[in-house]
Amino acid sequence: MFADRIEGLAQSDIRRMSLECTRLGGINLGQGICDQPIEPTIKWAAIQAIEQDRSIYTRLDGIDELRHRIAKKVRDYNKVACEADGEVIVNVGSTGSFVAACMALVNPGDEVILFSPFYGYHLNILKVCQATLKYVKLQAPDWSYDPAELEAAFSKKTKFILVNTPSNPCGKVFTRDELTHIADLCQKHDALCVTDEIYEYILYDERPHVSPGSLPGMEDRTITISGFSKTFAMTGWRLGYTVARKPIAAKLAILNDLINVCAPSPLQYAVVAAFDLPESYYNLMRHDYQKKRDMTVAACREAGMTPYPPQGAYYMLADFSPLGFKDDQEAARIILEKHGVATIPGSSFYPDPKDGKKQVRFCYAKKMHDLEEACRRIRAMKLARV
DSSP states (O other): OOOGGGTTOOOOHHHHHHHHHHHHTOEEOSSOOOOOOOOHHHHHHHHHHHHTTOOSOOOTTOOHHHHHHHHHHIIIIIOOOOOHHHHEEEESHHHHHHHHHHHHHOOTTOEEEEEESOOHHHHHHHHHTTOEEEEEEOBTTTTBOOHHHHHHHOOTTEEEEEEESSOTTTOOOOOHHHHHHHHHHHHHTTOEEEEEOTTTTOBOTTOOOOOGGGSTTOTTTEEEEEESTTTTTOGGGOOEEEEOOHHHHHHHHHHHHHHHSSSOHHHHHHHGGGGGSOHHHHHHHHHHHHHHHHHHHHHHHHHTOEEOOOSBSSEEEEEOGGGOOSSHHHHHHHHHHHHOEEOEEGGGGOSSGGGGTTEEEEEOOSOHHHHHHHHHHHHHHHHHTO
């Protein structure tokens, strides 16, 4: 009855645990909902756009005002050459960007390199496109990779490598040296690089964000994906964007039109206001998330877990082995049912579930009072198991 391409697809553990959390009235440290308030100027711009009836279809690649602001931001912050006309596409979320890129690039059997642990949506979209997946392990605690393993993953069939920096679920921020190594391999094997940089402003301990598309030789072989969901706490607005050279962007824009027609019109006009926020907004956001990261790390340690502090984004994997749970499914279930905190089983993020069977993922993008209560419950786990 159903197409082969969706065989094996099921509701993700992220969605499942969020539903369970709602049912039990817990605090959701599972899904990356980003439970933060949107800046008032952006909300007001959305209200104005709706009142002004900015409600018709836009261009297939987005409104002029937004594309031009994105292009300037990409040139200034990401150091990626970019023209607003022909090289920027506004999508329905960065997930929509990735869907269009995969549909445009991947034929059944084409090889795609994916770092592990990975984001499940990346994996499953690639599976739907019938890609052949090659995995490269990121090793805790610093999530480094073995250069020889990465080199071995490339072949003449490699279509692209996916780089998610900062990374979900482990918070890895790829260094310039690592990205230069990746760039060299892409050029050697005539492969593309697709990036997911949605957490690009959420960085800790003075780490810089380096966009693969800014590196020498990568201008014509990088598809850069980002968006507004995480930086501006608007995950439900579903606004992302893609940047690529014109021959690639032209095809991606047609697919964007075919799949979604356009991103929501009034929200496109509204998010233009985000580009006028001062630098202090980003500094305060990073400071706030670093404080929340450190709180979550400390709570997990006090509970007896071994957390792996992230370098960016707002997710953290933690090893719960000392707590004695049988596996990650049991750990996530008991932490929610007995302690009222939702987490995600670690096996969700690995090609071999055994690699994540002693881990859970925490998301600390929560209002401070909710996170403080969640951390209190996490710390109490140790006492409950004595």
